[in-house]
Structure formats: structure tokens, C-alpha cells
Amino acid sequence: RVTRKRSVDKAGQFFGSGHTNNWAVTCTSQFWFNYRHVANTLSVYRSVKRLGIPDSHIVLMLADDMACNHRNPKPATVFSHKNMELNVYGDDVEVDYRGYEVTVENFLRVLTGRLPPSTPRSKRLLSDDRSNILIYLTGHGGNGFLKFQDSEEISNVELADAFEQMWQKRRYNELLFIIDTCQGASMYERFYSPNLMALASSQVGEDSLSHQPDLAIGVHLMDRYTFYLLEFLEDIHPASTTNMNDLFKVCPKSQCVSTPGHRTDLFLRDPGSVLITDFFGSVRKVEITMETINLTSPVEQVEDKPVDGDLQRETHSYVDQLPVSEIIHQKPKQKDWHPPDGFILGLWTLILLVFFKTYGVKHLKHIF
Amino acid sequence: MAALQRRQGQHAALAIAAVVIIVGVPLWWRTTETYRAWLPVTQINELAKLQLQLSVDVEVVFARGTLTPEQQKKVPLTQTQDEEHMVDEDTALRYRYETRYRTATIMEEDALNQPTAAEADLSLHTLSESPCGSVVVYVIPEASSLLPEVVEVYIGQRRTAMLRIGAQMRVGRTLKQLLAHLEPRIQQVLQVMSFSHSDITAALSDRVRPSPGNKESLADSMRAFKSSPGYEITFSLLNPDPKSHRLHWDIESAVQNYIQPLLTKLAPVANFSIDSQILYYAMLGVNPRYDSSLSAYTLSADSLAHVINPVEARLGSNAASSNPVLNFLLYVPDAHHSPLYIHDHKKQKVHSNAFHSPRWGGIMVYNVNDFYGPDPVFPMDINISMAKVMGVFLAQLRLLLGVQSSATPPGFVVASCGSAGLADWELDRLMWSRTVENVATATTTITSLAQLLDQIGNIVINDNIAQQVSSTVTSLQLAVAELEAGNLGFALQYSKEAILASERAFFDPSLLHLLYFPDDQKFAIYIPLFLPMCVPILLSLLKMLSEARQRRKEKQAKRD
Numbered sequence: 011r012v013t014r015k016r017s018v019d020k021a022g023q024f025f026g027s028g029h030t031n032n033w034a035v036t037c038t039s040q041f042w043f044n045y046r047h048v049a050n051t052l053s054v055y056r057s058v059k060r061l062g063i064p065d066s067h068i069v070l071m072l073a074d075d076m077a078c079n080h081r082n083p084k085p086a087t088v089f090s091h092k093n094m095e096l097n098v099y100g101d102d103v104e105v106d107y108r109g110y111e112v113t114v115e116n117f118l119r120v121l122t123g124r125l126p127p128s129t130p131r132s133k134r135l136l137s138d139d140r141s142n143i144l145i146y147l148t149g150h151g152g153n154g155f156l157k158f159q160d161s162e163e164i165s166n167v168e169l170a171d172a173f174e175q176m177w178q179k180r181r182y183n184e185l186l187f188i189i190d191t192c193q194g195a196s197m198y199e200r201f202y203s204p205n206l207m208a209l210a211s212s213q214v215g216e217d218s219l220s221h222q223p224d225l226a227i228g229v230h231l232m233d234r235y236t237f238y239l240l241e242f243l244e245d246i247h248p249a250s251t252t253n254m255n256d257l258f259k260v261c262p263k264s265q266c267v268s269t270p271g272h273r274t275d276l277f278l279r280d281p282g283s284v285l286i287t288d289f290f291g292s293v294r295k296v297e298i299t300m301e302t303i304n305l306t307s308p309v310e311q312v313e314d315k316p317v318d319g320d321l322q323r324e325t326h327s328y329v330d331q332l333p334v335s336e337i338i339h340q341k342p343k344q345k346d347w348h349p350p351d352g353f354i355l356g357l358w359t360l361i362l363l364v365f366f367k368t369y370g371v372k373h374l375k376h377i378f
Numbered sequence: 379m380a381a382l383q384r385r386q387g388q389h390a391a392l393a394i395a396a397v398v399i400i401v402g403v404p405l406w407w408r409t410t411e412t413y414r415a416w417l418p419v420t421q422i423n424e425l426a427k428l429q430l431q432l433s434v435d436v437e438v439v440f441a442r443g444t445l446t447p448e449q450q451k452k453v454p455l456t457q458t459q460d461e462e463h464m465v466d467e468d469t470a471l472r473y474r475y476e477t478r479y480r481t482a483t484i485m486e487e488d489a490l491n492q493p494t495a496a497e498a499d500l501s502l503h504t505l506s507e508s509p510c511g512s513v514v515v516y517v518i519p520e521a522s523s524l525l526p527e528v529v530e531v532y533i534g535q536r537r538t539a540m541l542r543i544g545a546q547m548r549v550g551r552t553l554k555q556l557l558a559h560l561e562p563r564i565q566q567v568l569q570v571m572s573f574s575h576s577d578i579t580a581a582l583s584d585r586v587r588p589s590p591g592n593k594e595s596l597a598d599s600m601r602a603f604k605s606s607p608g609y610e611i612t613f614s615l616l617n618p619d620p621k622s623h624r625l626h627w628d629i630e631s632a633v634q635n636y637i638q639p640l641l642t643k644l645a646p647v648a649n650f651s652i653d654s655q656i657l658y659y660a661m662l663g664v665n666p667r668y669d670s671s672l673s674a675y676t677l678s679a680d681s682l683a684h685v686i687n688p689v690e691a692r693l694g695s696n697a698a699s700s701n702p703v704l705n706f707l708l709y710v711p712d713a714h715h716s717p718l719y720i721h722d723h724k725k726q727k728v729h730s731n732a733f734h735s736p737r738w739g740g741i742m743v744y745n746v747n748d749f750y751g752p753d754p755v756f757p758m759d760i761n762i763s764m765a766k767v768m769g770v771f772l773a774q775l776r777l778l779l780g781v782q783s784s785a786t787p788p789g790f791v792v793a794s795c796g797s798a799g800l801a802d803w804e805l806d807r808l809m810w811s812r813t814v815e816n817v818a819t820a821t822t823t824i825t826s827l828a829q830l831l832d833q834i835g836n837i838v839i840n841d842n843i844a845q846q847v848s849s850t851v852t853s854l855q856l857a858v859a860e861l862e863a864g865n866l867g868f869a870l871q872y873s874k875e876a877i878l879a880s881e882r883a884f885f886d887p888s889l890l891h892l893l894y895f896p897d898d899q900k901f902a903i904y905i906p907l908f909l910p911m912c913v914p915i916l917l918s919l920l921k922m923l924s925e926a927r928q929r930r931k932e933k934q935a936k937r938d
Contacts, residue, residue, distance in 0.1 A: 031737065062687040066695065118890060126887045136700055138604055139583070140737060178826040179884065180584060248684055296682040297601070298722050299732040299740060299777075302769045303799060305636055 032144070032292040033067050033137050034058050037117060039149035040073030040109075040159045045229040046220050048076045049090045050148045050190060050236040052098035057243045058144065061291030065104040069120055069135055073159060074108040083227060090232050090240075106133050114164045121172045123181065139180035144188070144289045148236065151191030153214055154199075170200040177203040184277070186289040190235045192217040195271040206276045207284075209257070211235030212268035219267050234266045248291050254281040384925075391918035398915060412836055415844035419828055421851050426825045428585065429470045430814065433864035434572050435512035436477040438564065441490050443519035444543050445481065449553045454480040457557070465579060465586050469818075473575075475568065476864070479557070482516070490516065490540075495524045496793060499534035508537040511806055511866030513571050515564055516540045530789040531567060536802045539567050566787050571803040573810040581815040584822050601736040602780030605815045607878060608649040608701040609779075611637075612739075613771070614693060615762075616660040619712030622756045623746060627708070629654045632764035636772060640799035644779070646870055647805075647812055653696070662709065663688035666718055672727075675711070675718045677743075682720070682733050685741065704778055705739035706771045710746055713756065717745035732770045740774035742767060772799050781808055809870050816873035817857055823880040824850050830889075837889055846883035850876050 038044075038051040055070055076088050077099045088099040107116055119125050120135050137143055150157040155165045176182055187208040189197050194210030201208065211218040211233065220230035221237045232240075238261035246252060258272050258281070274281050287293050440453065461473040482490065489501035508514050518524055518540055525532050525542055532540040541563055551559075579586065580599045603609065613633070617625050633652055641650045662685045666675035677685070695703050711718040720728045720743060734740035744767065746760050781804050786792055795801045824847060831837055853876035860869035 062684070064687060064691040066690070115890060119887070122890070123885050124887050124890055125885075130698070131695060131700060134700060136702075138702075138737070140600055175826075175830065178830075179823065248687075292687055293683050294686050294735045294738065295600075296679075296686075296733050296735050298679065298682075298720070298728050299730045299734050299742075299770060299774055300728075301773050302730045302732075303772045303776075303795070305765045305769045305772070 031067065031137070031141050031294075032063050032289065033069070033135060033141050034063055034144040034146070035069045035071070035117075035120065035135065036146040037071045037112065037148070037158070038073065039157060040075055040112075042076070042079050042081050043229060044149070044160065045076055045088070045227070046232050047148045048072060048074075049088055049098060049232050051146065052088055052103065053090045053096075053232070053236065053240050054146050054188075055103070056098050056100075057240060057246075058290055061243075061246060061287060062248050063290075063292040066132065067292065068104070069106050069133070070104065071107040071112045071117065071120075072105050073112055074105050081228070089224065089227065104132070112159055114158050114162045114168075117158070117164065118168065118172050122175045123179065135181070137181050140183050141181070142289050143182045143185045145185065146188045146190075147197075148190040148233065151189070151193055151197065153193050153196045156189070156191055156197060166197045166200045169197060170202060173201060173206060174203045177205075184279075184284075184288070188239075190218060190233050190239075194218060198273050201273070201276060204276055205278055206273075207254070207281065208273040210271045211261070211266070213271050216268040235261050235268070235270060238265055243286075243290065246286050246290065248287060248293055250285075250287065252286045254284040254286065257286060387918075388922050391915065391922060395915050395919055398911075412838045414831075414837075414839040415841050417828060417831065417839065417844055417847050418851050419832075421855075422824055422828045422847075425821050425851065425854055427468050427470075428818065428821055429472070430817065430858065431472040431474055431862045432573070432578070432810065432814075433474045433476060433862055434568065435509070435864050436475055436564070436568065437508075437512065437514045438477060438479045438560070439482050439486065439514065439516050440479070441482045441516060441518045441522075442487055443521075444517050445553075445556075449551075449556060450481060452553045454478065455553070463575060465582060469582060469585055471575075471578060474862075477564075486516070490518060490522075490524065492524070495532040495534070495540060495791075498524055498540070499532075499536065499538060499793065502534075502538055503536045509867075510809070511572070511864060512537060513568060513803070514538045515567055517543050517560070519543060525791070528789065529791045531563070531791070533567070533571060533786075533790065533792045533803065534801075535793050535796045537571070537806065539571060541567065566790075570786055570790065570792075571806070573807060577807070577811050578814055581811040582818045584815070584819045598780075601777060603702050603704070603737055603778060605812050605819070605877070606648060606702050607874060608651065608699065610696055610699065610701050610703045611650055611652045611775070612693065612695070612703060612705050613652070613654040614705065614707045615654075615656045616689065616707055616709045617656065617658050618661050618710075619714075620658050620757065622713035622758065623710060624757045624759045625656075625710055625746075625762060626759065627762040627767075628764055632768050636765070636768040636799070637775070639797060640772065640775070643798045643800050643805060644808075646867060647808060651696075651699075651701075655694070657692055660689055660692055666711075666715055672719065675715045677718065677720050678725075679721060679723045686735055686738065702737070703739075704775065706774065707739070707741040708762070708767055709741060709743050710760075710762075711743060713747075716747040718743050719745075730770045730773075732774065734774045734777065737778070739778065740771060742770050776800070779808070780811065781805075806866065809866050813857065813861065813866065813870045813873045816870075816877045817854060817861075820850060820854055820873065820876040820880040823877075823884050824854070827880075827884050840886075840888055843883050843886050843889070846879045846886075850879040850883060853879060 034055075036051045036055055038047040051070070051072060055068065058068065059065070076082065077086050086099065087097045090096050090098045107120075120133070123135065125134055135143075147156055150160065154167075155163040157163055173185065176185075182205070184205045185207070187198060187201075187206060189209070190211040191197075192212060193214050193216065195213045198206075198208035198210060199214075212235075219234050221232045221234045223230045239257075242257065242260045254274075258270075261270050263269050277284075440450075445453065455478075457477045457479070459475045459477070461475075463471045463473075465471060485505055486502065489505060490498050492498040492501055502516070514537060516538060520543055522542065524540060530542050534540070541560075543560070583599060613629055615625060615627055615629075617623060633654070637652065641652075644650070662677075664677060664681045664685050666677050668674075669676045689707065690705075693705055693707075720731050720733060722728050730742070731745070732740060732742035744762060746758075746762075749758065749760050776799065781800060793801070795804065827847070831839060853872045857869050857872035857876055860866075860872060
């Protein structure tokens with residue numbers, strides 16, 4: 011019968027994957043020489059935004075000290091391709107945790123939801139049991155740990171426990187974990203919660219290598235695995251049907267030097283049936299609204315509160331907060347004379363002593 | 379002299395060792411132990427095995443002409459029926475239907491004499507108000523003209539239903555046979571008006587992973603928002619073309635008149651906060667195609683999924699609360715792309731011109747090209763007809779909140795939901811599934827929290843967490859008891875308290891498991907502190923022991 015078929019069709023749309031919304035959490039390290047980690051994260055952030063996940067559903071944790079670093083020859087930019095082809099920083103990056111807020115503690119708090127009540131919405135992971143979450147971590151790592159901000163570590167046991175707590179509270183439907191560090195595969199060894207899929211850029215004992223240095227900026231711009239991952243993602247658009255098996259083939263040993271690994275034994279669905287856009291994009295399920303309600307009662311006007319003329323038109327006056335004219339016409343400040351630095355003094359004393367030691371004190375009168 | 383000194387030395391060493399062992403070790407133990415307040419673990423473990431009993435009060439009223447005089451003698455009569463289900467090894471359900479059979483009073487007979495079923499329903503309601511969670515079924519004779527020919531059951535706006543008795547059932551049967559015959563029909567009515575087994579198992583999805591069998595219930599469970607203490611509703615008017623259209627919508631009165639009654643009725647279930655906004659130059663993310671046969675632009679069903687994302691980035695939300703947000707967007711197409719129609723999968727025009735996304739909200743396209751006169755002058759002032767818009771949004775709101783019930787069985791007629799937008803029995807349905815969902819979620823939360831705290835010995839359990847846990851346990855026990863007694867309103871209230879307390883306890887910021895101390899790290903910390911102190915003590919004790927042994931040997935040698 012007609013109604014039966016329609017409901018089956020409707021359910022057929024849902025049945026592809028059981029999720030209704032998507033989230034992404036990305037994380038990286040600080041310091042200028044870790045430029046490539048920031049470029050990695052920002053490139054993944056851009057791809058995910060391009061494929062549809064809105065900023066309200068992305069938790070981006072960045073040290074955010076690259077773009078305006080003193081050593082950046084092109085301020086306010088972070089490039090991901092040499093010859094400065096692609097500026098991944100742009101002007102609509104929404105960083106949720108920056109600088110000193112990027113700590114292991116905050117990362118685990120975001121994952122498990124144990125944030126203080128004053129935390130705003132944009133800093134929370136408000137996922138439910140029908141959310142697919144993508145987690146991308148990059149930085150320096152070792153066997154069983156990942157370095158956060160080059161000063162703290164998160165171990166694979168802590169990460170596995172955090173995921174288990176997320177599962178207990180049904181904070182995800184499916185979770186894709188991508189890690190691009192040295193010995194990355196060790197980070198997913200300890201997972202034990204269901205519906206987790208993990209990808210790593212290198213196996214235990216191998217190092218993940220960086221891709222290409224840029225001579226003008228002076229540092230490496232991207233890591234190899236993420237570079238080829240992004241090339242792969244460039245071909246994905248919101249309606250594409252590429253599945254996870256293709257993602258596993260990204261960056262073979264010939265290109266990456268390290269051997270990427272993946273883990274799917276905890277995942278309930280077959281990876282071949284999982285679309286890339288299930289995690290990287292945000293394709294919403296949609297149903298046509300078939301029924302409406304017939305509203306016939308007339309609309310009663312809401313009584314407006316009496317409008318006082320004075321209340322409405324308050325005159326606003328502003329204090330002159332920036333006396334620009336004064337600043338422009340200021341005389342330059344007198345630079346006080348300071349005696350020379352201790353170091354310079356010490357250096358000169360040393361030179362003098364050596365001189366007199368060698369040539370004798372009698373030459374002193376030649377100096378003074 | 380030397381002996382005295384040695385004696386003093388030995389005493390000193392012994393005294394120091396005594397102080398270290400008797401005073402030092404307990405002091406170190408107490409100062410380094412983590413504070414863990416007491417938790418009612420046994421009660422939590424009891425709750426882990428959930429045994430829910432849902433009691434429904436059913437009243438079956440026989441109108442005149444349905445019972446023979448001898449059958450009538452046996453009435454009033456009360457029966458109790460139990461239905462047991464074992465969902466999994468930890469969860470057991472029992473549905474208890476307490477059915478009271480009686481004959482109709484004179485006033486009820488008068489009410490049933492009304493010309494139509496809707497009027498009868500209204501006058502029956504004025505007579506008495508059934509409590510929350512109960513169902514009243516009026517059995518009317520075969521020949522009654524209240525219901526049309528093919529209709530056997532009429533479900534009213536409150537908590538009453540009218541059931542037409544079949545002709546062959548009445549003559550020459552005992553009351554028992556009659557009741558046994560009515561039984562399956564009444565069961566059907568109850569499944570529609572109270573709850574069905576699939577509804578309850580769907581509500582238990584937190585505890586029990588839903589079996590992939592029933593696709594329709596999967597779609598239903600994915601569509602509705604999960605139970606939450608509050609929701610935020612945002613109405614947005616999208617005007618991509620302010621140069622052509624100056625839109626006016628009286629959202630305040632529309633919300634007050636149409637949406638607020640529904641939300642007031644849903645007040646026992648959740649709190650709602652409403653806001654509205656107008657967005658200018660907000661385009662849909664998809665280019666509509668021009669269909670010359672209709673001379674209009676169309677959006678196909680497949681492209682609808684990509685419409686939401688570009689707009690969502692601009693919608694914004696209330697930063698202060700973490701409640702789920704329901705977005706309702708009203709899109710007025712720009713003058714160049716008017717009129718815009720939505721097509722379903724069969725390329726048919728959709729009557730409501732609207733679509734919704736599970737757990738997100740709904741979008742309606744409102745065409746204004748009809749308002750253009752013969753000579754339109756842009757920008758045009760346009761007043762949006764809020765009744766039509768709110769009719770669609772209200773329907774979508776009901777779907778998203780989980781109010782819509784499954785398809786009704788054949789021969790059933792359901793009354794329209796009335797001015798509040800929600801029938802009483804629909805509210806009851808929602809309350810049953812919300813209560814069960816809250817109880818299930820709170821029990822899983824509290825049991826997993828107890829497990830977590832048990833496994834990780836290093837986490838500090840503050841007093842406030844212990845208090846929240848205790849209050850969760852109390853509220854859960856009360857909720858289960860009220861469900862057994864059949865008091866749905868109280869059960870929902872206690873289940874809401876239980877959920878709030880359990881969430882507060884589970885998500886307390888102090889419970890962060892960062893305290894992963896492997897044993898070798900513990901040794902690395904304590905050895906530099908204690909080893910230098912213990913070495914002289916141990917050595918002196920050993921020295922004393924060896925001296926004592928030597929003296930004993932000398933004494934023995936002297937004796938020999």
C-alpha cells in the first residue's frame with residue numbers, strides 16, 4: 011500500500027547511516043618550528059568547513075601563534091603549499107581554544123563534557139547519540155603518547171578511557187580518529203569502545219615525515235600524510251559517494267615513507283559502506299513535511315507596552331576615548347641615556363685584561 | 379662508657395624507627411589518600427537491573443444498548459492484566475492494565491446522544507476530567523449514529539475514545555465472552571493512546587542498543603530530540619532580497635497565539651525559550667532549477683539536504699545555554715526566483731512547501747509573487763500570513779518533539795488536535811516515553827559513574843557529587859514507584875529530577891581522570907624521598923640485630 015512504501019522509502023534514507031549531525035575536534039602544537047602542524051590542522055579545518063560542517067559544530071584547538079609570529083615573513087597568513095599558493099588562515103577561522111587554553115586537560119574536558127558551567131556554547135562538544143565525530147590530532151608523538159603544545163603529553167590509555175566515557179554517555183554515534191604524528195599507530199592500540207575507526211600516519215617505530223620546506227618562510231609547511239590526505243579530500247564534494255576504503259589507501263609507502271595504518275575492528279559497519287562525507291561533511295537528512303495543522307483562530311495583537319518617547323530616544327554621548335589629534339602631534343619621547351649593557355661591559359673588560367696580561371701593565375698609560 | 383653510648387645509640391635508633399613506623403607511615407597514608415565521599419553503591423547496583431512496571435488505569439463504560447440485562451448485572455467489574463517483556467538480561471518490563479468496567483451514567487448517556495462524535499467528545503469532557511495517564515473507552519451500540527459506517531473507533535481530543543461494538547457480539551453471550559471479545563480492540567486503542575511496546579523499547583535505547591529490525595521506529599527515534607530539561611526554539615525570517623521585498627511578520631502575536639498554547643501544555647515535559655530573528659541577504663545554498671511546465675522554480679528533494687548548511691553558519695544561537703536548539707526558517711525567495719516550489723521524490727509539488735531535518739528544525743518556503751499587483755513597485759511591503767506559516771511550523775514542531783504517533787490501525791479516526799495543537803492523550807504518550815527514557819538514561823548514567831569511580835582509585839569524590847548521586851538514587855526509586863502506582867505526572871517529575879541530578883554528578887568538572895599514575899612513576903616519586911631516610915634506620919637496626927646475635931653467641935660460648 012502507498013503509505014507503507016513511503017515510510018520504507020523514508021526509512022531507507024535514514025538507514026544508510028544512523029547519524030543526524032556531525033562534529034569535528036582538531037588539535038595541534040605550538041612554536042614556530044611546528045608551523046607544519048598548525049598548517050595541517052588548518053587545512054583539515056578548511057576541508058571540513060568546505061564540505062559543510064558549520065563553525066558551531068567544530069571545536070578547533072590551536073596555539074594560534076603562527077600567523078602573527080615575529081618570524082612570519084608574511085604576517086596574518088599560514089600557508090600550506092610552497093610558493094605560498096594557499097593561505098589556510100584566511101579571515102574566517104574560528105579558533106575555540108587558543109594559546110594556553112590548549113591543554114590535555116581541556117581536550118579531555120571537551121571530549122567528556124566535564125566543563126565548568128560557565129563555558130560558552132562554542133567551546134563545548136554538544137554531541138548526542140546520533141552524532142558522527144571526527145577527531146584530528148597532529149604534533150609530535152611517540153610510542154603511546156602525543157605531545158600537546160610541546161610541553162604536555164596525552165597517553166593512549168587516557169585517550170581510550172576518554173572515548174569509553176563518551177560511549178557510556180552516548181556522546182557519539184560513530185567516531186573517526188585521525189592522527190598524524192610519529193608512531194601514530196600506538197595511539198589507537200588501546201581503544202576498546204565500539205564504533206571507533208582510527209587512521210594513523212605511521213606505525214610504531216616509524217617516523218612521520220614532513221613534506222616540503224618553503225625557502226621564503228624557512229620551515230616545513232605540511233606533513234606528508236596530511237598533504238596527501240588533503241589532496242584526496244580536494245576531490246570530495248558534499249554529494250560524493252567515495253567510501254572509507256579509498257581513504258585507507260591514501261599515502262602509500264612510496265609517497266609517505268612511513269606506513270599509514272588503520273583500525274576498523276571496533277567499527278560496526280563495513281568500512282566500504284561508510285561515506286567520506288559521513289565524517290568530513292555534514293549532509294543533513296531531510297524529510298518533506300507532509301502534514302500541516304489548520305489554524306483558524308484569528309491572531310490577537312499582543313498588547314504593546316506603552317512606548318515612552320523618552321525611553322525610546324535616549325541621547326547617547328560618548329566620552330572622547332581616543333584623542334587622536336593629541337597622539338598624532340605628540341613630540342617624540344626623549345630617549346634617556348643608559349649606560350652600556352652588562353654584557354658589553356664584561357666583554358670589554360675581558361679584552362682589556364687579556365691585552366694587559368699579554369703586553370704588560372706599563373702600556374696602561376698609553377690608553378688613559 | 380662505650381657500652382652506655384652504644385646503648386643510647388641503640389635506643390635512639392629504636393625510637394626513631396618506632397616514630398617512623400607508628401606515626402610517620404599512618405600520617406603519610408592519611409595525607410596522600412584522596413578524599414572519596416561515600417556513595418550508595420549497593421542501591422546503584424540494584425538500579426542497574428531495571429524492572430519497570432507501567433500501570434495504566436483504563437475505564438470501559440458501556441452505553442445503553444450494548445449490554446443485555448443479565449450482562450449488566452455483573453457490572454461494575456475490575457480486572458487486572460499483566461504483560462511481561464524481557465528486553466535484555468538487565469531490563470524487564472511489565473505493563474499492568476487495570477480495567478474497570480461500568481455502565482454509563484445518565485449524564486454520559488445524554489452526552490453520547492449528540493449528533494457528531496466531536497460534540498459528544500466535548501460534552502463528555504465537561505462531565506469529568508480523567509487523570510493523567512488514564513484512558514476512558516465508551517462502548518457504543520452497533521446502531522449508533524455517532525460514528526460513520528466504516529469507522530469503528532473514534533479517538534477524541536482528551537483521553538476518551540468511542541468504540542463501536544460489533545453486532546454479533548451482543549446476543550446470547552456471557553459477560554466474560556463479551557469482554558474477551560472486546561479485549562483485542564481495547565488493546566489496540568491503548569496502544570494508540572498510551573504506549574506500545576515498540577515505543578517503550580525505543581525510549582530505552584540508552585540502555586538497550588536498538589535492534590536493527592524495525593526501520594520505521596529507527597526513523598522515528600532519529601527524528602525526535604532526546605529528552606532534555608529545556609529546548610530553545612528560534613524562528614528566523616530569511617529575506618535574500620530586501621531591495622524587492624519589505625517583509626513584515628507579526629511573530630510576537632503569532633507565537634503567543636499559536637505556539638505558546640502548545641508549549642504551555644508541554645510545560646511538565648520541558649521548558650522552552652523562544653526567540654526570533656530576521657536575516658537579510660541570506661541565500662539558500664542550492665540554485666533552484668526553472669521548470670517551464672510550471673513556470674516556476676523548483677527545488678528537488680535530493681538537493682534539499684544541501685540547503686541547510688550554508689544558512690546554518692549564519693543562524694547563531696544563545697551562547698549561555700547548552701539546550702538543544704530547534705530552528706524554524708521561513709524563506710521568502712527573491713523576486714528573480716519566485717515562485718519557488720519544493721518537489722518530493724516523485725517530482726510532485728509539496729503542499730506545505732516545507733521540509734524538516736531530524737533533530738534540527740524545519741524550513742518553509744513562502745512565495746510572495748501573488749502579492750504583486752499588476753504594476754509592482756519595488757520594494758514592496760508584504761505582510762506574511764502567520765496562520766499559514768505557523769500551521770506548518772507547528773506540525774514540524776510536533777514531529778521534532780516526538781509527539782506524532784505511529785500510523786493508526788484501520789477503522790480508527792483520530793480527532794484533530796484542537797487549539798492547543800496537542801491532544802491530551804498525545805501528551806500522555808509523550809510523557810510515558812519521556813519518563814521511561816529519563817529513568818533509563820539516569821540509571822545508565824549513575825551506574826557507569828559508579829563503575830568509573832570504582833575503577834579509578836585516584837579520583838577525588840567530593841561531597842556535592844555524593845549528594846547528587848544520593849538524590850538521583852532517591853528520585854529514581856520514587857519515579858519507579860510512581861510508575862507502578864500509575865501516577866504519570868509525578869513519575870515524570872521525579873524522573874526529571876533524577877536526570878538533572880545524575881547529569882550534574884556525571885559531568886561535574888572535578889571528576890576529570892587525568893590521574894593516570896603508572897606504578898613506575900609512583901616509585902620514581904617516592905624513592906628519592908624515603909630511601910635516604912630509611913637507609914640509616916634500617917642499617918642501624920640491622921647493626922643492632924647483628925650485635926645482639928653476637929652477644930648471644932658470646933654468652934653461649936661463655937656458658938659452655
